[in-house]
Amino acid sequence: MNWKVLLIVPVWLVAAMGCKKNEGKNDLQIQLNYKIDNLPLKFDTLLYHCEAGYNYEVTRLHYYLSGFVFTMTDGTMYNHNQVYYVDARQVSTNTISLPSFPKGICNKLSFYIGIDSLKNKTDSLPATFDNINMGWxxxxGGGYHFVKLEGHYLDSAVSKGFAMHIGKNQFLVPVEINNPTITSGKLSLTMNINEWFRNPYLYDFKLHGSYSMNSDSAMQLLSANGKDVFD
Amino acid sequence: MEKLIYSLLLGLLLITFSCKKVVNDNTPSFTPYQIDIPKRFPAMEIPDDNLMSVERLALGRKLYYDPILSNDGRACATCHIQQIGFTKNSTLGVPVLPHQNLGWNKNFLWKGEKNCTLEEMMLFEVHDFFVTDIAKLNASKEYKDLFYKAYGITTITHKDAAYALAQFFRVLNSGNSKFDKYRRNELSLTPNERNGMIIFFTERGDCFHCHNEIFFTDNDFHNTGLDSTFFPGSMGRYEVTGNANDIGKYKTPTLRNCELRDRFMHDGRFSTLEEVIEFYNTGVKQTSVNIDPLMVLPEKALGLQLTQQEKNDLLLFLKTLTDTAFLSNKQLNAPQ
Structure with missing residues (x-):
C-alpha cells in the first residue's frame, strides 16, 4: 500500500495546489466610463461643447492602458504590466480585470494611457486585428497609436473632422490618481473627454490642428492635457 | 485506507479526463493539417468542431470548384477566380469581394450583412445564397464517401458542406507579396515604390488608417465621401443596422492584389486604380452625411493635392501588394 500512497499524494498535492487561490488576494475589476463634463458620452451625437468654443461629436475612441502601479498605505506596491486595448464603443473592452490584487487600502494609482517604450515597437504586441489597426x-516612427480620438466639430455651422491621434514614446500619457476608491474589488475610472482639450493647454482645432499624428507640437499639448482625463 | 486510495485515484482520473478535449470522434480519417500562416499575421482561430485536416480541406476545395452547390451551374470559383485574387471582374452587379484572408474576418459582405464566424458565413453561402439542394450531395457516392472519411457522417447536411468549405477558405491566405518580402527584408523596393509606400503610410496619403499594414483592411465600415445623396438600395450599412449614423458606410475592402481588379468601390464605379487615387486626391464629397472625420479634415479640404509623380508612385506601391505565389498556388486551384 505504501507505494500507492507515495504515488498518489504528490499527484494530489499538485492538483490541489492548481486550484488554490492566493490567500488575501482577489481580482480587481476596473470599469471604464466616459463623459463630457456633465454629460455621458453618446457616440455620433453633436451634443458636446469644448473649451475652444466648438460643438462636437465623438465617432471613435480607441486607446491603450498599461503600466498599472497601485501603492498601498503600508508602502507595498502592486505592479501590473499588461497592455490593455480599449474601444470605448465595445462594452467588453471597458472592463479590465487585474489578477491577484492585494487586500488593503490603496492611496495612489498610476498608469499610462499608451504603451511604454519597451513595448512601443512595431509588432511587439500580439498580432490581433485591434493591435494591427492601432499600428503606428x-x-x-513605428510602434502603436496610444490614442485615437475622432469626431466632427462645427466651425461656423460647417461640419469638419478632427483626429486626435497620439503616439511616439515622448508623448506617452502618465496618469496619477490619489486615493482611488476601490470598493468590493471594483474601481471605476471615468474619462472626461473635454479634458483632452483643456488644462494645462487650451486645444483649438483651428489653431493647433484638426489632426495631430504628424504634429509633435499638437501631440505635446494633447499628451500634457491627457494627464488628468481620468478621475 | 484502501478505499480512500481508490477513491482518490478515481477522482484524479476524472479530473484528468474532464480536462481533455474529445475531438474527431467517429472520423475515420483525420490527418491533421497545419495552416501556413504568413509571417506577421495573427494566429487563426479554428473552432474545435472543425479542426483542420487534410481530408476536410481536400473536400472543401472540391466543393469550392463544383457547381453541385448551386442550382444554376455556378460554383464558388465562378465568381472567385484565383488568377485575379479570388474575385471577378465584371461590369454587372455588385463588385465581388475577394476571398482572401477571410479566416481572420468577422464582418462579411459590403454592408456587413453577416457578422459571424467563417463556418456561419459558409452556412449562409450554402443554405441561403446557393440554396444548395443537399439531396444532390447525398445522392453522390463520391461525396458520401468523402464526407464520411472527413467528418464520419453518413448523411450530409448544409452545415457539413459549410464546414468543409470553411476549411478551404482558411487556406486562401495572401501574405507573400513584394511588399511582404520587403517587410521581411528579403528584397528592396524601387525608389518610386518606396516613395509610394511612404505616401500610403503617412498623413500625406493617409491610406493606412483604413487599410492597415497586414490585411490592408480594418474590417470596419466607413463613408469615404463617394456620394452626397443616398437612395434606398444604396445606403450602405444603414440597410443592415437601421442606424442613421451608418448611412453611406461600406466595408473597407482589402487592397491586396488590387492591381488585378477592374472594378473598385462598393458599386464598381471606378475601373482603374488611377481613378480611385484621383477620387481621394480631388473628388471626395465633403458634405456627405456620416463622412469619416479623416476625410473632412479642414487641412485637407481641397483633397490630398498629390502631384502626378506622387500619384504614380502610390500606384506603383499598390502594385507591390500583388502576391503572385498566391495567385498561382497549385494547392488552391481546381482539383484534378
Whole structure:
C-alpha cells in the first residue's frame, strides 16, 4: 500500500495546489466610463461643447492602458504590466480585470494611457486585428497609436473632422490618481473627454490642428492635457 | 485506507479526463493539417468542431470548384477566380469581394450583412445564397464517401458542406507579396515604390488608417465621401443596422492584389486604380452625411493635392501588394 500512497499524494498535492487561490488576494475589476463634463458620452451625437468654443461629436475612441502601479498605505506596491486595448464603443473592452490584487487600502494609482517604450515597437504586441489597426507606421516612427480620438466639430455651422491621434514614446500619457476608491474589488475610472482639450493647454482645432499624428507640437499639448482625463 | 486510495485515484482520473478535449470522434480519417500562416499575421482561430485536416480541406476545395452547390451551374470559383485574387471582374452587379484572408474576418459582405464566424458565413453561402439542394450531395457516392472519411457522417447536411468549405477558405491566405518580402527584408523596393509606400503610410496619403499594414483592411465600415445623396438600395450599412449614423458606410475592402481588379468601390464605379487615387486626391464629397472625420479634415479640404509623380508612385506601391505565389498556388486551384 505504501507505494500507492507515495504515488498518489504528490499527484494530489499538485492538483490541489492548481486550484488554490492566493490567500488575501482577489481580482480587481476596473470599469471604464466616459463623459463630457456633465454629460455621458453618446457616440455620433453633436451634443458636446469644448473649451475652444466648438460643438462636437465623438465617432471613435480607441486607446491603450498599461503600466498599472497601485501603492498601498503600508508602502507595498502592486505592479501590473499588461497592455490593455480599449474601444470605448465595445462594452467588453471597458472592463479590465487585474489578477491577484492585494487586500488593503490603496492611496495612489498610476498608469499610462499608451504603451511604454519597451513595448512601443512595431509588432511587439500580439498580432490581433485591434493591435494591427492601432499600428503606428514605421514611416512615421513605428510602434502603436496610444490614442485615437475622432469626431466632427462645427466651425461656423460647417461640419469638419478632427483626429486626435497620439503616439511616439515622448508623448506617452502618465496618469496619477490619489486615493482611488476601490470598493468590493471594483474601481471605476471615468474619462472626461473635454479634458483632452483643456488644462494645462487650451486645444483649438483651428489653431493647433484638426489632426495631430504628424504634429509633435499638437501631440505635446494633447499628451500634457491627457494627464488628468481620468478621475 | 484502501478505499480512500481508490477513491482518490478515481477522482484524479476524472479530473484528468474532464480536462481533455474529445475531438474527431467517429472520423475515420483525420490527418491533421497545419495552416501556413504568413509571417506577421495573427494566429487563426479554428473552432474545435472543425479542426483542420487534410481530408476536410481536400473536400472543401472540391466543393469550392463544383457547381453541385448551386442550382444554376455556378460554383464558388465562378465568381472567385484565383488568377485575379479570388474575385471577378465584371461590369454587372455588385463588385465581388475577394476571398482572401477571410479566416481572420468577422464582418462579411459590403454592408456587413453577416457578422459571424467563417463556418456561419459558409452556412449562409450554402443554405441561403446557393440554396444548395443537399439531396444532390447525398445522392453522390463520391461525396458520401468523402464526407464520411472527413467528418464520419453518413448523411450530409448544409452545415457539413459549410464546414468543409470553411476549411478551404482558411487556406486562401495572401501574405507573400513584394511588399511582404520587403517587410521581411528579403528584397528592396524601387525608389518610386518606396516613395509610394511612404505616401500610403503617412498623413500625406493617409491610406493606412483604413487599410492597415497586414490585411490592408480594418474590417470596419466607413463613408469615404463617394456620394452626397443616398437612395434606398444604396445606403450602405444603414440597410443592415437601421442606424442613421451608418448611412453611406461600406466595408473597407482589402487592397491586396488590387492591381488585378477592374472594378473598385462598393458599386464598381471606378475601373482603374488611377481613378480611385484621383477620387481621394480631388473628388471626395465633403458634405456627405456620416463622412469619416479623416476625410473632412479642414487641412485637407481641397483633397490630398498629390502631384502626378506622387500619384504614380502610390500606384506603383499598390502594385507591390500583388502576391503572385498566391495567385498561382497549385494547392488552391481546381482539383484534378
Amino acid at each position: 507606421p514605421d514611416a512615421m
